[in-house]
Amino acid sequence: MRMGVLMTAPAIALLFLFTLGPALYAFYLSFFSWSLLNRMHYAGLSNFGYLLTSHLFWTAVANTASFALVVVPTQTMVALVIAVLLNQNLPARGFFRLAFFFPAVSSSAVISIIFMWIYNKFGILNGLLATLGLHGPNWLANPLFALKAIMIMNIWTTSGYFMVVFLSGLQAIPQSIYDAAEIDGASAWQRFIRVTVPLLKPTTFFVVVMGIIGTLQMFDQSFILSGGTGGPLHSTTTVVLLIYQYIFSYGKVGYGAAATVILFAVTMGVTLVVNRWLGKAIEY
């Protein structure tokens, strides 16, 4: 029917222009040497060759990987614990849900600015640490701490979002299973490990996959907290921030496109691996 094509055409056209098309275009561009201003030159695989021997690229990969490896498990566990607690019959649940969820709907730019002030050498965080007798570092100026500061901020922001995802997953588990487990004498901890965790597997899969995709694309926070430099000493340079710098600072479109292709392949690959590992059919 012609109507079906007509009604989908605008959406498909825009999705193609700004999502699938760009992905294919990046693949094409990765074989060329181009600065946006000069003429394109076919460069074969040399862009990939450059990246694989570039110290800076591997630094960005290491930063991105450690960011994902710390943030994804932590935010998943924090989100799960809060969701399980909120799923109990406690007073003020609505208030707590609101409080945990709000950072997730705030602008990442504004949150980053607020945390820059919190992480200030003479800021409130170090003030709080001082009352505990601890000497806080100059978080964002110290290469050992800058990425960790962004990790903490990110966990703070996104845990609430995934908490809501877990809550809706929890509400799909029938109460009768818990009642039966309780009659069989299962403790609260056993009910959590033996009932909640296995039955939440599809939700956990979704949370982990979305967490991985999100952390591998981290850009805003690094860009803002480092003033666009990825510093200090490239300690907050992520892959996407490097792609941005390849276009706007170095004028190397080919390197950026090759990095885009690698990021794509890694994101897809990790998603498939997690799919095999967590995505097996659940058994009741």
Next chain:
Amino acid sequence: MAQGRTSRRARSRISRAAYLVILAFGALAMFIPFAWSLSTSLKPLSEALAYPPQWIPRVFDWANYVKIWKLVPLARWFGNSAIAAFGVTVANLVLDSMAGYALARLDFRGKRLLFLGVLAMLMVPFQSVMLPVYIILKDLGLLDNYYGLILPLAVQAVGVFLMRQAFLNLPEELEDAAAMDGAGRFRMFWQLSLPLVIPSLLTLGLISFMLSWNNFLLPLLVANQPNLWTVPLGVVMFQQEYFVNWPYLMAAAVMTTIPVAVVFLAFQKWFVKGIATTGIR
């Protein structure tokens, strides 16, 4: 036996109290950054920089909130954000629901392929295609104008998916009756089915609005001139210029957060529903 029951009840009361304490500390951790930005925004610079930091300002000084409007074109940035968010929201409501309806209700060649394509695009985050998108925007002459802030976000795969689900849930008999009366397909969609999925439209509208309002990367790519900056971009650029004046920055942060907070409080239920329906498939 009776003793066992009381001790179990006592234990459950203790664990409930422990849960509440954990949640209260968590909520406090969520609250502190916002409270701190509000507190700083009400201090003169000298007091804001005092160490150790003071939680309560000595005098509540609203001057920062007034001065910042003169210092930077904040009204202009709010206007830009509103135009972009409005455009993105309307475009998604119309285009996503049309496509979602066709994929749910109509038969046409290539439908399965298109649906699989939409599903695949769910997995492509905007950041990862930033470089080619920038070049495409540049080639189409969409840099430094509002279309550039709207078109890349005008359709979301997740929105098409959400609307398809909504239309699949409507009973088919409804439209069969309308078809007997000779209503055309588009009229059926527009007059009959669309009003029945208003809850999903509300969810989609919220997702789209927030996506645009909070977006940082797209304005960063598109808007080179300050008069086209949106609030998040403007605040960040302002920070890089006035990085020592934290009270101004925190006043800007508070004012940017307020519209989001109002929308969020008013429509909290729909946000949660949006996550539940798009999150879990």
